[in-house]
Each structure stands twice: as C-alpha cells, then as structure tokens.
Amino acid sequence: xxxxxxxxxxxxxxxxxxxxxxxxxxxxxxxxxxxxxxxxxxxxxxxxxxxxxxxxxxxxxxxxxxxxxxxxxxxxxxxxxxxxxxxxxxxxxxxxxxxxxxxxxxxxxxxxxxxxxxxxxxxxxxxxxxxxxxxxxxxxxxxxxxxxxxxxxxxxxxxxxxxxxxxxxxxxxxxxxxxxxxxxxxxxxxxxxxxxxxxxxxxxxxxxxxxxxxxxxxxxxxxxxxxxxxxxxxxxxxxxxxxxxxxxxxxxxxxxxxxxxxxxxxxxxxxxxxxxxxxxxxxxxxxxxxxxxxxxxxxxxxxxxxxxxxxxxxxxxxxxxxxxxxxxxxxxxxxxxxxxxxxxxxxxxxxxxxxxxxxxxxxxxxxxxxxxxxxxxxxxxxxxxxxxxxxxxxxxxxxxxxxxxxxxxxxxxxxxxxxxxxxxxxxxxxxxxxxxxxxxxxxxxxxxxxxxxxxxxxxxxxxxxxxxx
Amino acid sequence: xxxxxxxxxxxxxxxxxxxxxxxxxxxxxxxxxxxxxxxxxxxxxxxxxxxxxxxxxxxxxxxxxxxxxxxxxxxxxxxxxxxxxxxxxxxxxxxxxxxxxxxxxxxxxxxxxxxxxxxxxxxxxxxxxxxxxxxxxxxxxxxxxxxxxxxxxxxxxxxxxxxxxxxxxxxxxxxxxxxxxxxxxxxxxxxxxxxxxxxxxxxxxxxxxxxxxxxxxxxxxxxxxxxxxxxxxxxxxxxxxxxxxxxxxxxxxxxxxxxxxxxxxxxxxxxxxxxxxxxxxxxxxxxxxxxxxxxxxxxxxxxxxxxxxxxxxxxxxxxxxxxxxxxxxxxxxxxxxxxxxxxxxxxxxxxxxxxxxxxxxxxxxxxxxxxxxxxxxxxx
Ligand code: SF4
Numbered sequence: 001x002x003x004x005x006x007x008x009x010x011x012x013x014x015x016x017x018x019x020x021x022x023x024x025x026x027x028x029x030x031x032x033x034x035x036x037x038x039x040x041x042x043x044x045x046x047x048x049x050x051x052x053x054x055x056x057x058x059x060x061x062x063x064x065x066x067x068x069x070x071x072x073x074x075x076x077x078x079x080x081x082x083x084x085x086x087x088x089x090x091x092x093x094x095x096x097x098x099x100x101x102x103x104x105x106x107x108x109x110x111x112x113x114x115x116x117x118x119x120x121x122x123x124x125x126x127x128x129x130x131x132x133x134x135x136x137x138x139x140x141x142x143x144x145x146x147x148x149x150x151x152x153x154x155x156x157x158x159x160x161x162x163x164x165x166x167x168x169x170x171x172x173x174x175x176x177x178x179x180x181x182x183x184x185x186x187x188x189x190x191x192x193x194x195x196x197x198x199x200x201x202x203x204x205x206x207x208x209x210x211x212x213x214x215x216x217x218x219x220x221x222x223x224x225x226x227x228x229x230x231x232x233x234x235x236x237x238x239x240x241x242x243x244x245x246x247x248x249x250x251x252x253x254x255x256x257x258x259x260x261x262x263x264x265x266x267x268x269x270x271x272x273x274x275x276x277x278x279x280x281x282x283x284x285x286x287x288x289x290x291x292x293x294x295x296x297x298x299x300x301x302x303x304x305x306x307x308x309x310x311x312x313x314x315x316x317x318x319x320x321x322x323x324x325x326x327x328x329x330x331x332x333x334x335x336x337x338x339x340x341x342x343x344x345x346x347x348x349x350x351x352x353x354x355x356x357x358x359x360x361x362x363x364x365x366x367x368x369x370x371x372x373x374x375x376x377x378x379x380x381x382x383x384x385x386x387x388x389x390x391x392x393x394x395x396x397x398x399x400x401x402x403x404x405x406x407x408x409x410x411x412x413x414x415x416x417x418x419x420x421x422x423x424x425x426x427x428x429x430x431x432x433x434x435x436x437x438x439x440x441x442x443x444x445x446x447x448x449x450x451x452x453x454x455x456x457x458x459x460x461x462x463x464x465x466x467x468x469x
Numbered sequence: 470x471x472x473x474x475x476x477x478x479x480x481x482x483x484x485x486x487x488x489x490x491x492x493x494x495x496x497x498x499x500x501x502x503x504x505x506x507x508x509x510x511x512x513x514x515x516x517x518x519x520x521x522x523x524x525x526x527x528x529x530x531x532x533x534x535x536x537x538x539x540x541x542x543x544x545x546x547x548x549x550x551x552x553x554x555x556x557x558x559x560x561x562x563x564x565x566x567x568x569x570x571x572x573x574x575x576x577x578x579x580x581x582x583x584x585x586x587x588x589x590x591x592x593x594x595x596x597x598x599x600x601x602x603x604x605x606x607x608x609x610x611x612x613x614x615x616x617x618x619x620x621x622x623x624x625x626x627x628x629x630x631x632x633x634x635x636x637x638x639x640x641x642x643x644x645x646x647x648x649x650x651x652x653x654x655x656x657x658x659x660x661x662x663x664x665x666x667x668x669x670x671x672x673x674x675x676x677x678x679x680x681x682x683x684x685x686x687x688x689x690x691x692x693x694x695x696x697x698x699x700x701x702x703x704x705x706x707x708x709x710x711x712x713x714x715x716x717x718x719x720x721x722x723x724x725x726x727x728x729x730x731x732x733x734x735x736x737x738x739x740x741x742x743x744x745x746x747x748x749x750x751x752x753x754x755x756x757x758x759x760x761x762x763x764x765x766x767x768x769x770x771x772x773x774x775x776x777x778x779x780x781x782x783x784x785x786x787x788x789x790x791x792x793x794x795x796x797x798x799x800x801x802x803x804x805x806x807x808x809x810x811x812x813x814x815x816x817x818x819x820x821x822x823x824x825x826x827x828x829x830x831x832x833x834x835x836x837x838x839x840x841x842x843x844x845x846x847x848x849x
Contacts, residue, residue: 135806140824141540141797168596168769172571175596175769176800183771183807191769193602195593197569197609200582209608210593216601380579403538408572408799411538416583 001035002027005042008051009120010061019068026068029157032121044122048328050271055296059274060120062285062292067116069284070109074159077105079229084174085111085145085281086409087167087192088371091218091233093241093282095165095225098233100284106231109158110149111281114437117148118326119274127151128438135180141406144438145325146177153185161187163228165221169194169214170377171409188228190221196378203382204352204373211372215364238363244286251293252279253349258300260342260394264309266300269320269341270328276347277325315340316458319390321414322402325436329444334400337448337455342394346376350386380413384420391425398458399429400451404436428461430454472684473662476669479677484557486674490517491561496621499562499587501548501577502671502708502734504762505594506566507610507754509633509743512675513625514617520671521559522735523551524710527827536580543795543826544708544734545573549580552587558672564588564620566613571767573798590616596768598760607755614751630750634743636679640670643682644739647689651728652785656695658685660704660727661717667736668711700725700846703787705778707766707794707801709735715825716793719836723843729785731778733765766800775808779816788846789819791839796826819845 002023006016016023027033032041049056073080081104083092092108099106118124124144131147132138134154152158164182168175168191178189194214198207222233252275259265259272275293283289303309310332317340324330334341353373359365375382391399399421403414418429432450435441463469491497496516500506511518523529524544532550533539539546551559567578569591578591592609595602614625644666650657658666666685670678702725704716709732720727730736741761744753764772782790790812794801802824809820821842823835 135803137802140799140802142799142802166769172596172767173799173803176767176803179769179771180803180807189770191597193596193769195569195595195605196572196575197591197593199591200579200589209605213593213595213601213605220599220601380575381582384583405538405540408541408576408797411540412572412576413579415535415537416579420583 002038005038005045006064008042008045008057008060009064010057011064022068022072026071029071030067030117030121030123031155032123037121037123041121045120048119048270049274050268053267053271053296053299055292055294055299056271056274058288058292058295059278062278062283062288063112063116063120063274065285066107066112066283069105070107070112071157073105073109078103080105080109080159080161081225081229081231082107082109082161082164083282084108084149084164084166084178086171086174086377087169088218088367089245089280089282090238090241090367093245094233094238095231096282096284097241097244098231098237102231104229104231107284108281110145110152113152113158114145114148114326115277115281118437119277119328124148124326124437125440127155128440130154134184136177141408143173143177144406144435146174148437150177150181153181160185163187163225164189165192165225166190167192169371170196173408190224191217192221193217198372198379198382200381203375203379203385204355206369206372208358211359211365211368214368214372215362218364218368235363245282247290248279248286248293251290251297252276255293255297255300256343256347258297258304262304262309263340264307264313264315265311265335265340265342266303266309267296268310268335269323269331269344271296273323273328273331276323310335311338311340314462316397316455316462317342317394318398318400318458319387319394319396320344320400320402321387321417322404322410322434322436324434324442327439330402330434330442330447333444333448334451337451338459339455342396343390346374348390348393350375350389377409380416383413384417387417387421388424391421391427396427397462398454399427400432400454401429402432402434402447405433405441406435406438410436428454428457470662470685470688472681472688473665476665476673476681479673480669483672483674484561487517487519487561488557491563496563497561498564498566498617499559500566501568501574503568503570503574503594504736504738505568505570505758506613507637507758508671509630509637509754510610510614510625511617512633512636513629514614514621515623516617516621518671519558519561521548521551521562521565522668522671522711523556523558524708525713525715525827527829529554530827536584537576540797541576542573542708542798544710545577547827548577549584552581552585562587564590564616567591568594568609570594570765571800594759597770598764598772603755603760606759607752610751610755627748627750631745634745634750634753636675638742638745639679640675640682641737641739641742643679643686644670644737646686647682648729648739650689654692654694655699655701655726655728657689657692659721660730661714661721663730664709664717664735667732670737695726698724700789700843701728701785701787702726702789702791702842703728703782703785704730704732704791704793706730706732707734707798709793711735713825713827715832715835716791716823716839719832719839720791723840725789725843725846727791729781729787731763731781738762766804771804775804775811778808779812782812782818783816787818789821789842791842792820792822794822794824796824
C-alpha cells in the first residue's frame with residue numbers, strides 16, 4: 001500500500017522491507033494508514049516537489065526518517081529532549097550531536113512533524129482545527145505551527161518529552177503555547193529569552209548587554225537539559241555541530257547561488273524549499289543531507305547546461321519575502337506566472353551578517369550575536385536594510401512582500417518594508433497575505449490571482465526597458 | 470464626587486498646559502503603558518512623563534491599517550494612528566519610551582521610529598524573574614536615566630530620586646486605599662471612576678493628582694454602603710485604554726459591580742511601594758517595577774500569576790471574572806484557556822472572556838456574555 005509513497009521518498013525496496021514495522025507503526029500513529037490517506041500523500045508530495053529529481057528523493061527520505069524517529073521516540077528512547085523553533089541552529093544541532101548513541105532522543109521533533117505531515121501527508125489542517133480548540137482560538141492569528149504542536153500532543157502523535165528547550169528570543173507565541181502545553185501535558189520546558197529591544201539604527205551592532213542576557217539564558221537552559229536528561233552539550237559537540245551546519249549551509253548557498261545566476265531559473269524554489277526546511281531545522285542525518293544537496297546541485301547543473309528551466313529565459317526577477325513551509329505550491333504559482341525567483345526570505349547573507357564576531361572568546365555570545373544579525377526576526381530596521389540589499393544585490397525587477405498573517409514577528413515590519421523598498425529602490429512592491437503553516441489562510445490559486453497583474457506590469461516594464469514594447 | 474469633577478476639568482486643560490510648558494523648554498516624556506516605566510526617573514530629571522493610552526475607537530483601528538498589518542493587539546496597533554492623525558497629546562513628547570514586553574509593543578516602537586519624528590528609546594522587559602533577567606531590567610533603567618539626563622541636561626541624583634519615590638509611593642498608596650475600600654463597600658467607587666483615576670495618575674500634574682486622590686479617599690469614606698445583594702466581579706484585562714468603556718457600559722446595566730481589576734496595560738501597579746531606604750534607588754525601582762509585579766501572560770514560565778489572581782478574586786469576594794483582552798493579543802488568549810479551568814476548579818468562580826477590536830458590533834455579543842455570567846453568579 002505504501003511502497004510507492006516511500007519510493008517517491010527515496011526508499012529502496014530493501015529499505016522499505018527492513019523498516020516495515022517502524023513504517024507501519026508510524027503510519028498508524030499519524031493516522032495515514034489507509035489507502036486513501038496514502039494516495040493523498042502520494043499526490044501531495046508530488047505537487048510540492050519534483051520527485052523525478054534524485055536529490056529531492058534523497059532529502060525526502062531524510063524527512064521521512066526524521067518523522068518516524070520523532071513519532072517512535074516514545075518507545076525507542078528512555079528520554080526525549082526537543083528543541084523548539086524558532087531559534088539557534090548551532091545549539092539545536094549540538095544537542096542532536098550530543099544525543100547520538102545515547103538513550104536520549106534529541107531533535108527538532110515538532111519541526112519534522114509539521115514538515116512531513118504538511119509536505120508529504122497533507123494532514124496538518126486537521127491538526128490545526130484541533131489546536132484551535134486548545135487555547136489558540138480560530139481567526140485570532142495564533143501561530144499555526146504551535147497549534148499543530150499542541151494537537152500533536154493531544155492526538156498522542158508526539159510523545160511527551162522529558163524537557164523542551166524552547167526559543168523565545170524573537171517570538172512570544174512559541175513560549176506562551178509551550179507554557180500551556182507543559183501544564184496540560186505535564187512536562188518541563190526551559191526557555192531561551194530575549195527582548196528584541198535593539199535601538200533603531202543599531203543593526204548589525206547588536207547591543208552587548210542584550211547579547212549577554214541572551215547567552216546567559218542559553219547557558220541556563222543547557223544546564224537544565226543536563227540535569228533532567230543527563231545530556232551534556234560539550235565544546236566538542238558544538239564544534240562537530242558547527243562543522244555539520246557549515247557543510248550543509250555551503251551546499252545550500254552553492255545551490256541557491258547557481259539558481260539565482262542562471263537564466264532561465266533551472267529548478268523551482270519549491271524544491272529548494274525542501275533543502276531550506278531541513279537546513280533550518282538541523283538533522284540527525286547530516287551526511288544524507290549533504291549527499292542529497294550535492295545530488296541536487298549536480299542535477300541543477302545539468303539543467304543549466306541544457307538551458308532548461310521552470311520559467312522562460314529573460315523572465316522578470318522577483319524577491320519574495322516569505323517561504324510557505326507546510327506546502328510549496330505558492331512558489332510554483334509565482335513561477336507559473338513567468339516570474340523568476342532568484343532569492344527568497346532569508347536566503348542570502350547580508351555582508352553585515354558575516355562580519356567577524358565581537359565576542360570571539362565566548363561561544364554563546366558569538367552565536368547569539370550571529371543569530372540576531374539575521375534581521376528578520378529581531379530588528380525591523382535591519383530587515384529594511386536587508387530587503388533593500390537583497391533587491392539590489394539580486395537585481396530584481398520587483399518585490400513580493402508576502403507575509404504570514406499568523407506570525408507576528410515575521411509580519412510585523414512588512415508594511416513598513418513595502419514603503420521603504422519603494423522609496424529606497426523605486427521597485428514595484430506588492431503586499432500579499434499568506435501563511436507559513438496554515439493553508440486555510442491562503443491558497444496558491446488566490447496568490448496567483450493576486451500577483452497576476454503585478455506580473456504583467458513587471459513583464460511590460462522589462463519590455464519597455466529593452467525597447468521591445 | 471467633587472474631586473472627580475475638578476479632575477475632569479484639569480484633564481481637559483492638560484494638553485494645552487503641557488504644550489505651554491513644552492514651549493517654555495520643559496521636556497515631555499511619552500511612554501507606553503504596562504507599568505514598566507518608573508515616572509520617578511522622569512520627574513527627577515525635571516521632565517514631565519505622560520502615558521500614551523488612548524484607545525477604544527474603531528476609526529483608529531481602520532486608520533492603523535495604513536501602517537501595519539492588522540494582526541496585532543488592537544491597543545498597540547492603533548497607537549501609530551493617533552500619532553500620524555495629529556492627536557495633540559501624541560504629538561507632545563520629545564521622546565517616546567517603550568519598555569519592550571512583547572512583539573506588540575515592539576510594533577509601537579518600530580512604527581514610531583519609521584513613520585514619526587519623535588525619538589524612541591526601548592529597553593527590554595525579560596520574560597522571567599531570574600537573576601540575569603533582573604539585572605537586565607535594572608540595566609534598562611540605567612540607560613533610561615542616562616538618556617533623560619542627556620535630554621534635559623539635568624543630573625538625576627539619588628536624592629531627587631528618593632524624593633520622587635516618596636511621591637510615587639503616596640500615589641500608589643492612595644490608589645490602593647481607594648481600590649481596597651471596595652472590599653467592604655462596592656459602592657465606594659465605580660470601576661469606571663477608579664479607571665479614570667488610574668489613567669489620570671499617568672497624565673495629570675503630579676501634585677494635583679495627589680490632592681485629588683486624597684480628596685476622593687476622604688469622600689468615599691463618607692459613602693453609604695451598597696446594597697448587599699449586588700454581585701461582585703473581578704476584571705482581568707490585557708489593555709484598558711483611555712476611551713475603552715465596553716465592559717463598563719455593559720456591567721453598569723446589570724446588578725453586578727467590578728470590585729477589583731488586574732489590568733496589565735493601562736493601570737499603574739499599586740500593590741507594592743518602592744523601598745525608600747538604601748543607596749541604590751534604581752535598584753529599588755527595579756525591584757518594584759519588575760520583580761514584585763504580578764507576572765504577565767507573556768512571561769515564561771507563567772510564574773505565580775494565576776495563583777495571585779485567584780487569591781485576589783477570593784480576597785475581594787468576587788463571584789465571577791470578566792477576562793477582557795484585545796484581539797490578537799496572543800498570550801492572553803492562550804492563558805485564558807487554562808486560567809478559566811483553574812479558577813473554576815480551585816475557587817468555583819465562573820469566568821467569561823470578552824475580546825475587542827474596538828468594533829461597535831462587539832457590544833451585543835459582549836453584553837450577552839456578561840449578562841449570562843451575572844446570571845450564573847446569581848444561580849451559584
Ligand atoms: S509566531 Fe512566527 S516566529 Fe513564532 S513560532 Fe510561530 S512562526 Fe515561528
């Protein structure tokens with residue numbers, strides 16, 4: 001029944017056979033153990049990703065394995081520590097590294113569940129409906145990621161953890177829901193804390209006092225993780241984690257670099273989205289991820305060499321401010337309108353972000369500083385400067401300021417951003433409502449309709465500039 | 470009440486008085502509500518603090534959509550509309566102080582920075598009460614002090630601070646005395662009037678407000694005790710803006726009175742005074758303004774907030790709770806879910822949640838809900 005689905009997700013016949021008990025248990029727990037649900041998943045995964053690409057299948061396999069590990073961690077491990085987004089990938093990956101070979105499951109279970117249940121199984125809407133009944137009222141722009149999370153506990157899909165390390169540096173909603181869940185489901189949470197009180201004009205020189213405070217909360221949190229699970233995150237773990245992250249990030253940067261330079265755009269941003277998701281979360285399978293990215297780079301190069309692409313050659317270029325995360329169809333919809341997307345969201349590194357740290361002798365302070373130099377979740381003023389840079393650097397013809405209606409940190413500076421980009425670059429900019437995790441808040445069809453005439457303007461502008469109109 | 474009438478007059482003239490003082494070179498310091506901005510420091514610097522807390526009107530919500538997405542706390546998102554709409558009070562400050570509590574307040578600071586011309590100072594309010602959080606908040610107050618010294622050219626000495634703390638304590642103590650009079654006599658003062666005193670205490674001349682509070686305290690002691698059959702309600706609010714009368718308009722037509730309020734934004738916290746001894750007045754201020762406070766729903770962990778609220782409901786013999794929150798104020802909605810159950814289980818007190826985006830159409834459903842609560846209370 002599920003063989004084809006798992007093959008689409010890169011599993012061989014032998015692997016499917018070998019993993020049979022785990023696969024069947026997982027499907028049952030997540031409620032996708034019927035013919036109809038499997039057929040739905042097959043259709044869904046192929047509408048999100050180009051499964052003919054081997055690199056995509058290799059990465060889907062990682063996602064699927066992570067989903068199974070998360071769901072089965074209740075019976076396969078003695079203790080569980082989850083790291084909950086949004087947050088600091090070096091810390092998350094260090095936790096994963098520290099957990100290897102121990103009886104502690106350490107990973108980003110929540111992230112992999114919404115990723116997999118959204119992008120492969122198409123079952124998150126049902127969970128969202130349930131989450132809305134548990135303290136996150138419908139229609140009130142509650143974070144859908146956390147609505148899903150709550151429902152995962154309620155449905156007993158996600159085993160109750162020993163402790164959760166939750167990141168409240170840039171987001172209030174996450175830790176607020178975490179608090180509710182600790183009360184409802186009986187576990188402990190520890191929080192990274194921050195107040196995002198950066199003065200306007202200070203980016204990227206993040207205030208030392210704040211960095212110190214942020215770093216102090218990391219230290220306290222990892223100490224608490226150690227006390228409750230025995231998991232000791234050492235310097236060696238951090239070094240190894242940084243190595244793994246570096247390799248994955250380099251691969252990702254190579255890939256998006258190739259895509260942004262090529263004309264026509266060789267592969268869809270929807271497919272790049274898969275790499276983005278795994279890169280952002282951290283992984284128990286870094287080698288598989290690196291191999292998958294390398295394969296995707298190879299396949300992309302073949303497309304570039306053959307001159308084939310997902311949009312016509314010479315298509316107008318747009319910077320898009322948001323990736324939808326549980327479904328990749330909006331990116332395809334934009335490309336179907338004949339717009340090339342060389343860069344999205346936080347993909348590039350503003351030169352300020354890569355400046356050397358001011359705190360070379362303090363690991364946690366330097367990591368905090370680095371995290372906050374990524375402006376979108378911390379500084380509105382930094383975001384404006386990032387967007388201006390991205391638009392100019394990528395020589396785009398327009399900006400699609402797509403914003404998630406139910407993520408306050410991320411949607412906060414977008415209206416200001418539209419005004420600023422128009423004034424600072426003169427580029428046509430359009431605001432588009434969407435969402436990271438809740439497809440009930442948008443549809444790729446609606447997004448397409450909303451952007452259609454904007455796309456026509458960009459095409460006409462291009463022809464006008466070339467003297468062909 | 471005579472004192473209230475005099476206060477109304479004072480408030481109606483206040484904006485133009487402040488404008489004159491500003492023209493004479495006095496610095497006006499605006500700040501956002503939440504109780505994390507010690508006015509004592511502003512006074513000690515020789516400036517005048519005013520809390521910006523207008524709200525309650527639907528037009529400001531519509532106007533705000535020009536500037537920001539609508540998915541933010543109703544109170545917070547409308548603040549930019551008053552500034553840009555030319556409101557006299559909002560255009561007075563030489564600086565806006567924004568203690569950052571959550572991303573809704575960050576929106577206020579960002580919008581003022583981007584769209585307005587007023588200088589903005591932010592300092593963070595950490596979300597727990599641990600040692601480094603306390604140190605961080607105190608550090609924010611030191612920054613505030615320095616900024617105000619630079620703005621006014623006046624040195625904020627410890628002596629001046631202790632003086633101002635004495636006045637601040639007087640205001641807090643009087644508010645407490647007036648509020649607590651409702652323990653025995655719900656007719657001592659209506660919640661609407663107590664709210665007016667609260668709001669006025671952050672806008673009126675400080676000596677005038679002390680006199681007013683003393684006069685009100687004296688007047689209420691003379692008041693006859695209310696009908697014993699009236700029901701007693703506690704209101705827990707996320708933000709209670711000046712002009713937001715939704716709950717008062719409804720409750721005043723029932724046979725219940727609000728006898729105690731826990732208002733996160735819009736009330737001056739008055740339960741604890743600031744220590745007047747020692748040699749570090751900023752530390753003393755930080756202890757009261759940050760540490761001793763009833764935690765807010767955005768705190769993590771939640772701390773003892775809910776226990777303290779239940780304690781207050783019992784202390785004031787409340788038979789029901791109106792939980793009033795701004796729309797899109799995530800933390801309140803999330804906590805309400807758990808708190809209502811806890812309240813029911815631990816104190817057998819029913820609660821109703823009212824939510825507002827300042828839309829006139831909300832009044833009908835809100836009335837039904839509050840009336841139902843009052844009925845349930847009768848049945849208990
Ligand atoms: S509100 Fe936004 S930043 Fe916060 S957890 Fe949700 S999606 Fe992430």
